Amino acid sequence: MSNLAIGYLSFGTLLVLISMRVPIGVALGGIAVAGLTAITNWRVGFSLFSAVPFELIGDWSLSAVPMFMLMGFVCTETRLTSSLFQAMRVALAGVPGGLAVASVAACTLFAAASGSSVATAAGMSRIAVPEMLRNRYDPGLATGCVASAGTLGSLIPPSILMVVFAVFAGSSVGKLFVAGVLPGIVSALMFTAMIIIRVKLKPSLAPDLPERPRPIERLTALIEVWPLPVLIFGVLGGIYAGWCTPTEAGAIGALLATVVAVFRGQFTWAAFWRAVRLSAEGTAALFIIAVGAGLYARFLGITGVPAHLTEALIAYGTSPLMITLLICVVYLILGCFIDSIGIMLLTAPIMIPILKAAGIDLIWFGIIVVKLLEIGLVTPPVGLNVFVIKSTLGGEVSLATCFRGAAWFIVTDLVTLTILIAFPAISLFLPSFMD
Numbered sequence: 001m002s003n004l005a006i007g008y009l010s011f012g013t014l015l016v017l018i019s020m021r022v023p024i025g026v027a028l029g030g031i032a033v034a035g036l037t038a039i040t041n042w043r044v045g046f047s048l049f050s051a052v053p054f055e056l057i058g059d060w061s062l063s064a065v066p067m068f069m070l071m072g073f074v075c076t077e078t079r080l081t082s083s084l085f086q087a088m089r090v091a092l093a094g095v096p097g098g099l100a101v102a103s104v105a106a107c108t109l110f111a112a113a114s115g116s117s118v119a120t121a122a123g124m125s126r127i128a129v130p131e132m133l134r135n136r137y138d139p140g141l142a143t144g145c146v147a148s149a150g151t152l153g154s155l156i157p158p159s160i161l162m163v164v165f166a167v168f169a170g171s172s173v174g175k176l177f178v179a180g181v182l183p184g185i186v187s188a189l190m191f192t193a194m195i196i197i198r199v200k201l202k203p204s205l206a207p208d209l210p211e212r213p214r215p216i217e218r219l220t221a222l223i224e225v226w227p228l229p230v231l232i233f234g235v236l237g238g239i240y241a242g243w244c245t246p247t248e249a250g251a252i253g254a255l256l257a258t259v260v261a262v263f264r265g266q267f268t269w270a271a272f273w274r275a276v277r278l279s280a281e282g283t284a285a286l287f288i289i290a291v292g293a294g295l296y297a298r299f300l301g302i303t304g305v306p307a308h309l310t311e312a313l314i315a316y317g318t319s320p321l322m323i324t325l326l327i328c329v330v331y332l333i334l335g336c337f338i339d340s341i342g343i344m345l346l347t348a349p350i351m352i353p354i355l356k357a358a359g360i361d362l363i364w365f366g367i368i369v370v371k372l373l374e375i376g377l378v379t380p381p382v383g384l385n386v387f388v389i390k391s392t393l394g395g396e397v398s399l400a401t402c403f404r405g406a407a408w409f410i411v412t413d414l415v416t417l418t419i420l421i422a423f424p425a426i427s428l429f430l431p432s433f434m435d
Contacts, residue, residue: 335376
């Protein structure tokens with residue numbers, strides 16, 4: 001059997017292992033070692049274990065991951081984000097579907113502190129969804145809103161997915177962070193517009209609330225969320241101005257979150273150590289997958305599969321737009337069955353060489369990939385964010401209702417995705433000032 005055939009055979013083997021619930025990192029690494037052993041010998045196959053993990057984990061850019069995780073967990077464990085929803089509720093009172101719109105706004109701000117879609121959805125679901133249900137909001141709208149708006153945790157920087165993509169694509173983490181700002185805002189505005197239009201057409205989805213806060217009350221509510229703008233400025237401002245690297249910005253963000261928690265009297269050592277432990281566990285899990293993906297990428301490179309696919313696409317004259325659309329279809333399908341980190345690391349060894357050969361801007365495409373992975377987080381049957389909402393509510397709302405509510409937001413996300421593909425300047429405008 002040729003090296004190329006072994007490389008393509010690994011795809012099927014990988015899908016079988018994933019369907020058997022073998023951890024993705026273990027499946028990727030195991031196939032890489034077994035495949036390289038089949039091509040050469042067992043000494044060469046196992047030599048990957050001594051080189052690739054150190055080379056990959058030693059990448060300075062990946063050290064941003066534990067820092068941003070720590071910042072997010074410090075914010076959640078010390079309850080710095082607990083007043084977000086109530087502040088947005090008061091500020092947006094009177095808007096059609098005000099509680100749902102407030103959930104989107106709160107998730108957007110929460111995303112700037114967490115870096116994780118699942119963490120954003122989990123944090124807001126405990127506060128926003130019960131409040132909407134108490135006010136007789138449609139259960140599908142209430143759950144779908146938080147599940148979908150929670151995905152903004154991946155698109156709005158800091159984003160752990162962006163760090164991982166930048167490392168594998170050889171792109172600038174800082175530029176990718178800055179590129180996500182406008183698409184994140186556009187996504188939030190699209191969600192908001194959809195909610196308002198739906199409620200206008202069918203008011204029973206979200207009954208009006210009786211209270212009408214005075215302007216001074218709205219201003220007071222907004223002042224309550226001052227820690228988030230401080231964190232956003234400290235992290236993104238430093239990166240955009242070139243004062244610090246993404247890793248340094250993550251450390252600054254974690255320090256700022258801790259200082260703010262102390263200032264507000266919400267800091268406890270127990271909460272801090274929980275944040276440290278959760279950050280360590282999350283980082284370890286992600287790095288295991290990253291090492292497996294690194295091993296698999298090295299194996300595929302030796303088999304020649306990426307080069308073969310690239311040559312085939314170029315030979316058929318496939319345009320950059322067609323390549324983009326084909327990859328989008330693949331991601332949307334995979335998103336129905338595999339988690340976001342797994343998809344990215346599974347496809348990166350194949351996708352990155354093709355994108356580079358086609359001359360596609362990797363910063364722009366990084367945003368497209370993150371947006372596609374966001375959609376996968378709410379797509380049945382394995383929409384992770386939807387399951388997070390369901391687990392929070394227990395038997396109060398059925399899983400089918402949650403997915404039904406998310407369907408409107410999936411359609412909205414597909415429209416937003418089309419806009420981002422049609423107008424790359426939305427993603428590339430701010431990074432252009434960093435050259």
